[in-house]
Amino acid sequence: NKRMGSIEQRSNEEECWVPLKYHGSKSDFSARYLQRMLVEENSPIHFTMNPYDYVSSLCPGAGSNNTKSKGPSRRFLLSMPLEERFKKLLCEGEPVQRFSTLMHFAPNDTVEDVIGVLHKNGLLVQGLWAPRSPLLFNNDKMKCLARDYVLLSFSKNSVVKFQHLSVSPKLRDHIKCFLNIFAVERPDFKDWKFRQQTDLSFIKEHPNIVIKQEQVWAAAEKQITDVINKLGKSGSTLRNDAGKSAMVNKHLKAINSSNGPSGALTGNKNLSNESREALPKALQKLFQIHKVCSLPLIKQGLRDLAVSQSTLPKADARMTVLAAEIVDSSFVDTQEFAEVISQVATNIHGFYVSKSSEDPQHGPLRKVVTDLLLAGGPDAKLKKADVVEAARHVLKREISNAEYSKVMSDICESKGSAWILKKPK
Structure with a gap:
């Protein structure tokens, strides 16, 4: 054993x-x-979302599946004219929809045609499209007002804190109803969070429409808040005031007409004084991002700058106003626009380089280098000996290796044993 x-x-x-x-x-x-x-329950989590809404918040667009489908069939929609098709899709589909999803219902139409229909019949909120209120509630001005107010709030921020409103209980109930449609209440934070994630791809790819829709909301905001405030006063009714609840529809027509803001969107060559003052500052900011620019890059860069500035709470609003006036206008083709650029940048054979340096002490040497590039022609190649000799002659001093490397690498790129002007990216 x-x-x-x-x-x-x-x-x-x-x-x-x-x-x-x-x-x-x-x-x-x-x-x-x-x-x-087993763990004793002593601090329960206050979770108000149902399982479907929770999954939808994690996976945007999940609401379009068969488990919770809304709206008419695709085959039926494709049999209709484009505008009627999208009116029906907007009104009978999800409360807000992504542009990429909507494009599936226009297989034979251009992006420009679809955007034109959406801009006419829809409202852009966080990069997503919602139908205009009069399309849904043409005869119910109270609902139009409440819905416009909620959409206006979420067009500014995806998370909104709604303070107590001194309005009639009926209007307050309508506002609460639309909040439940578009957002999720978070009692612990005392706020409401927009149900869908912001469609950043649409905002980035279509800055022109983003700016136009921002103008729609900016024009409508004062009227919406005025009506809300007026209804909070005793004795106010909707008989005279709530007709303004369709102001988004009115301003959409105004933005597309020849009498739109500043006439800029219809090809006006003149800038407002505010934009004229803001343009050089916007260009300086642009050249901090792109060291060397072509004219097309300047135009696109200003559009992108307007979009990025509009998402910052403390950004200079004049930047957005400026871009809204130059986008799709003929001002960018005028000599005056070229003259404004020349105030802040040097034109080196069709490419623009900022006159000023982020390091002011390098400004004089920067000018020496740009002058050499101008004198050398479109295919100019600079060698260190040439730059050192020119700096000695112009600046009356010897330059250090550190400042030489900083200035040259800022606007030039090496090619063999020489330096050439950087190409715009």
Whole structure:
């Protein structure tokens, strides 16, 4: 027996076996372990979202699947004219929809045609499209007002805190109803969060429409808030005031007409005084991002700058106004626009480089280098000896290797043993 025991022990050691003792599920040992696996509930999480809304918030666009489909069939929609098709899709589909999803219902139409229809019949909120209120509630001005107010709030921020409104209980109920449609209440934070994630791809790819829609909301905001405030006063009714709840529709027509803001969107060549003052500052900011620019890059860069500035709470609003006036206008083709650029940048054979440097002490050497590039022609190649000699002649001093490397790498790129002007990216 001892011999068998020693053989078994050696076998266990060689095969790395671990001896175990079985404990039944009803044994005291198992009961103690089960008890340790349980946690006493002492701080429950206040979770107000249902499972579907929670999954939808994690996976935007999940609401379009078959488990919760809304709206008419695709085959039926494709049989209709484009505008009627999108009116029906907007009104009978999800409360807000992504542009990429909407494009599936226009396989034979251009992006420009679809955007034109959406701009006419829809409102842009966080990069998503919602139908205009009069399309849904043409005869219910109270609902139009409440819906416009909620959409206006979420067009500014995806998270909104709604303070107590001194309005009639009926209007307050309508506002609460639309909040539940478009957002999720977060009692712990005392706010409402927009249900869908911002469609950043649309905002980035279509800055022109983003700016136009921002103008729509800016023009409508004062009228919406004025009506809300007026209804909070005793004796106010909707008979005279709530007709303004369709102001988004009115301003959409105004923005597309020849009498739109500043006439800029219809090809006006003149800038407002505010934009004229803001343009050089916007260009300076642009050249901090792009060291060397072509004219098309300047135009696109100003559009992108307007979009990025509009998402910052403390950004200079004049930047957005400026871009709104130059986008799709003929001012960018005028000599005056070129003259404004020349105030802040040097034209080096069709490419623009900022006259000023982020490091002011390098400004004089920067000018020496740009002058050499201008004198050398479109294919100019600079060598260190040429730059050092020119700096010695113009600046009356010897330049250090550090400042030479900083200035040259800022606007030039090396090619073999020489430097050439950087290409715009």
